Amino acid sequence: xxxxxxxxxxxxxxxxxxxxxxxLPQRPARAAQADVRKVPTLCEMCTSxxxxxxxxxxxxxxxxxxxxxxxxxxxxPCARGNAGAxxxxxxxxxxxxxxxxxDGKLYPITxxxxxxxxxxxxxxxxxxxxxxxxxxxEYNNLNSTLTKRWTEAFGSPNHVGHAANCFANRNVxxxxxxxxLPSVDYENVKFYLSPGRNLLGGIKVSEVAALAxxxxxxxxxxxxxxxxxxxxxxxxxxxxxSAGDLAFLLAVxxxxxxxxxxxxxxxxxxxxxxxxxxxxxxxxxxxWQEQHTxxxxxxxxxxxxxxxxxxxxxxxxxxxxxxNGMYWNGYEAARAGAIVNALLGNLGAKGGxxxxxxxxxxxxxxxxxxxxxxxxxxx
Numbered sequence: 001x002x003x004x005x006x007x008x009x010x011x012x013x014x015x016x017x018x019x020x021x022x023x024l025p026q027r028p029a030r031a032a033q034a035d036v037r038k039v040p041t042l043c044e045m046c047t048s049x050x051x052x053x054x055x056x057x058x059x060x061x062x063x064x065x066x067x068x069x070x071x072x073x074x075x076x077p078c079a080r081g082n083a084g085a086x087x088x089x090x091x092x093x094x095x096x097x098x099x100x101x102x103d104g105k106l107y108p109i110t111x112x113x114x115x116x117x118x119x120x121x122x123x124x125x126x127x128x129x130x131x132x133x134x135x136x137x138e139y140n141n142l143n144s145t146l147t148k149r150w151t152e153a154f155g156s157p158n159h160v161g162h163a164a165n166c167f168a169n170r171n172v173x174x175x176x177x178x179x180x181l182p183s184v185d186y187e188n189v190k191f192y193l194s195p196g197r198n199l200l201g202g203i204k205v206s207e208v209a210a211l212a213x214x215x216x217x218x219x220x221x222x223x224x225x226x227x228x229x230x231x232x233x234x235x236x237x238x239x240x241x242s243a244g245d246l247a248f249l250l251a252v253x254x255x256x257x258x259x260x261x262x263x264x265x266x267x268x269x270x271x272x273x274x275x276x277x278x279x280x281x282x283x284x285x286x287x288w289q290e291q292h293t294x295x296x297x298x299x300x301x302x303x304x305x306x307x308x309x310x311x312x313x314x315x316x317x318x319x320x321x322x323x324n325g326m327y328w329n330g331y332e333a334a335r336a337g338a339i340v341n342a343l344l345g346n347l348g349a350k351g352g353x354x355x356x357x358x359x360x361x362x363x364x365x366x367x368x369x370x371x372x373x374x375x376x377x378x379x
Contacts, residue, residue, distance in 0.1 A: 034058055037048040038337060040067060043082045045087070048072055048204050052081060066205075069289030080203075090326065120325075122154070131155025136160075173334025174318050177342060180355055184315050186210035190350035191220045191307050191314035195245040195337060196322010200230035201346045214351075221301060224248060225322060240293050245323025247292035248300065249316065249336035250284035255304035256343045257281055263311060263345025296321025311344040 038053040042066070051070025055063045064084050068075030077084075087093065095343035098106040099116035123364050135158040136151040151159040163171070174181045186192075187210035199208055211234075215221060221235025226242050241249060256262040257278050267274055307314040317335040318324060323333045346352025 017238035033251060038065065043077065043081045043084055045084050046202075050077060050081060050205065052077055052084075054085070061088055071206060074209060076205045076209070078203045078205055089316075112341050119361045122131040127155070132158065135160065160322065167320040167325055169330035170318060170320055170334045171325075173325070174332045174338045176335055177338035178353075179357070182318060182341075182347060182353035183354050184317055184319075185313075185349075185354055186352050189214050189219055189313055189315055190351055191222075191224045191310035192317065192321070193224070193303070193307065193315065194231060194317045194322075195224045195249065195324060195333070196326070197317050197319035197324065198225070198229040198231045198321065199317075199319070200234070202319075202321060217286060220306065238295060239301070240295060243327035243329055243333075244289075244293035244295075244321075245327070246329045246333040247284070247289040247334055248295060249323070249333065249340055250281065251289035251297075251300045252304045252307070253277075253336065253340050253343060254281045254284050255301050256308060256340070259305070262306065262343040266312075266345030266347075267343065272348075277339065307340075307344060311352075312349035314344050315346055315352055316340050318353070 001299065013289055017185060034057050037056045039056055041052060041054055042049045043052045050073035051067035052073075052109050053065045054067055062085065064077050064082050066075035066077045067079075071082070077352075094204055096108045097111060099117075100111045101107050117369050122134065131154050134151070134154060134156040136147055136156070137160050138147055147204060148159045151157075162181065167374045169179050184207075184216075186207050189211070192211065192214070197209060211221075212218075221231075223229065223232040223237050224240045224245060225232060225237065226240060228239075286300040289295065290297055316336070318337060318341075320326075320375060323330070324337060325334050327333065341347065341353055344352070
């Protein structure tokens with residue numbers, strides 16, 4: 001085989017690169033006088049609804065940019081948000097009502113036909129079975145005012161959102177302990193324990209940015225998760241049996257109480273029923289939790305002591321997913337996490353939990369039952 005000189009190799013490389021370039025699709029040149037606008041809006045790719053700008057060029061959305069004035073994403077859209085422009089023009093996106101034909105296939109129909117047929121069917125159900133036979137299920141949260149009021153006007157109490165399959169247990173569990181759902185002061189936390197929440201997967205950009213600052217300042221990050229999530233790469237990953245978070249958190253509370261390393265002053269000032277809790281928690285030892293979690297007892301003691309040392313800037317994240325409500329024992333697991341947070345005395349503390357202020361709003365009386373249907377000509 002003939003030797004290939006360096007000069008010949010470079011010449012061949014240039015020819016190959018030129019050949020490849022011929023087959024690559026080229027991005028069309030942008031019109032010199034393109035009509036470019038930035039339209040302020042909210043991202044609908046998840047319930048965070050970050051503030052974004054839709055960049056419109058000659059009447060078509062070409063990309064998404066973050067709105068730096070928005071407090072949730074701080075001007076940084078996540079990967080899902082960036083995909084919003086593609087979803088808008090997806091060839092499989094539904095743009096009109098579809099009805100299944102006798103052959104089992106879906107065919108487009110007009111909005112007028114859809115409204116007429118749906119209204120007739122709803123009236124039929126109401127007359128034959130009563131209004132309670134209707135269940136209005138939607139992705140939106142349970143406080144979706146318009147659909148909830150419509151369902152009540154129809155006469156049905158059955159308005160449900162995705163909360164029942166996501167964060168309802170967490171909300172109720174934390175509200176049972178604190179009276180409301182708190183959030184985390186991520187930027188100043190010193191010990192962060194995540195019972196299954198993957199902050200880098202189910203993303204709120206502002207929270208990720210804040211936790212990144214805490215990590216840079218030496219925050220201890222511990223992730224309880226059966227799988228090695230993205231967040232697990234940020235700190236210590238502790239594999240745990242599915243639905244074992246409740247046992248783990250009860251054992252942490254046991255250590256905090258039996259070793260007397262909980263925040264006594266905060267508990268005495270703000271908590272009721274501590275004596276009953278201390279008595280009831282005795283049996284939930286770190287040794288007991290091993291059978292439910294596969295986590296060694298001494299590891300639980302180590303983590304509980306580290307959290308107590310970092311308190312009140314130590315938190316169990318009350319975020320959704322994992323041990324905070326996604327299992328059959330999710331409500332009790334969320335309540336146990338809230339109890340550990342209370343024992344650490346972190347509510348209202350720098351690097352702990354915080355409650356958002358509420359805005360006082362007026363009320364709107366619901367219309368009489370059936371008034372919506374009657375106004376629309378229904379019976």
